[in-house]
Amino acid sequence: MLLVAVAAVRHHAVLAEGFVRLRGAEWPWLLAAAGATCLTWVAAAAARQGAVTERLPGRRLLATQFAAGAANHLLPTGLGAGAVNLRFLTVCGVALARSSAALALYLLAEGVARLALLGALLLAFPDALRLGVLLPSGAGGPLLLAAGAVVVLAAGTVAGVRRLRTAVCSFLRTALGEARSVHRRPARALALWGGALAFPALQATAWIAVGRALGLPVPPAHMALAYLAATVAVALVPTPGGLGSVEAALVVALVAAGGAAGPATAVVLAYRIISVWLPLLPGALTLGALVRLKVI
Structure with missing residues (x-):
């Protein structure tokens, strides 16, 4: 929060311009963005159902996805939503090990779907982003080195600690068994991968609608590419709900796609108000009602 406050003070003029531009937004496009945001919860519910073989109660599952969004702003890196869904699955009678495996399968499917969309757009529009704006000169090597060091350190820790190695191997066996069971049922596999693909696509649709509402002169496909690139880049930044990091990455990505700083800030502010606040x-x-009713 301190870093976010410092950044906001340093760029207060751009933020002020962004808030002023919100007054001229076209409401039909903002309503379309709100509708697409609501559909993201439906997509998440479909993907969660597809990650387990058991039939989950549909209304409770959908309400849980809505509540998980609020919980996501209490814990970093998506842990809030994961905890809510893990509890929901265990209350529904799914064993803890299998619930954890289903959660991992959902996260894997959503990550693969997001990267697939990003890759497809990059192939279709290779010049949409000015990567020099997104990544400072000479930063690529250190970033790759740091990522490799983290992977090697994690693998070494797992391999060196016997109890941890046993737990990880047991979890992987359970996860692979669950993945095989799910993919033997076409309806579950379709729900899993269809929901995982629809989730980022609907997020990008809401993002594009906000851009149209504020008259941002960036093509829709380029906006979608900027959104996916920014969300992938900040996926591992440990801030609750991506607070601060997502806003900064989205502004930078929009500028890289050809937008001006003021209008880009207005689009990011409007999008985060609709999708988060x-x-x-x-x-x-x-969330409180579901806890009191013992749904989670």
């Missing part, structure tokens, strides 16, 4: 209080109330 407006659902936050209803989501928190839903």
Whole structure:
């Protein structure tokens, strides 16, 4: 929060311009963005159902995805949503090991789908982003080196600690067994991968609609590419709900796609208000109700 506050003070003029531009937004496009945001919860519910073989109660599952969004702003790196869904699955009678495997399968499918969309757009529009704006000169090597060091350190820790190695191997066996069971049922596999693909696609649709509402002169495909690139880049930044990191990455990505800083900031502010801040209080109330009703 301190870093976000410092960044906001340093760029207060751009933020002020962004808030001023929000007054001229076209409401039909903003309503379309809100509708696409609501559909993301449906897509998440479909993917969660596809990750387990058991039939889950549909209304409770959908309400849980709505509540998980609020929980996601309490813990870093998506842990809030993961905890809510893990608890929901165990209450539904799915064993803890299998619930954890289903959660990992969902995260894998969503990550693969997001990267696949990003890769397809990069192939279709290779010049849409000015990568020099996104990545400073000479930063690629250190970033790859740091990522490789983290992977090697994690693998070495798992290999060197016997109890941890046993737990990881047991989890992987359970996860692979669950993945095989799910993919033997076409309806479950379709729900898993269809929901995982629809989730980032609907997010990008809401993002494009906000851009249209504010008259941002960036082609829709380029906006979608900027959104996917920014969200992939900040996926591992440990801030609750991506607070600060997502906003900064989205502004930088929009500028890299050809937008000006002021309009790009207005688009990011409007998008985050619709997708994060407006659902936050209803989501928190839903979360409390689900806890009291022992749904989670």
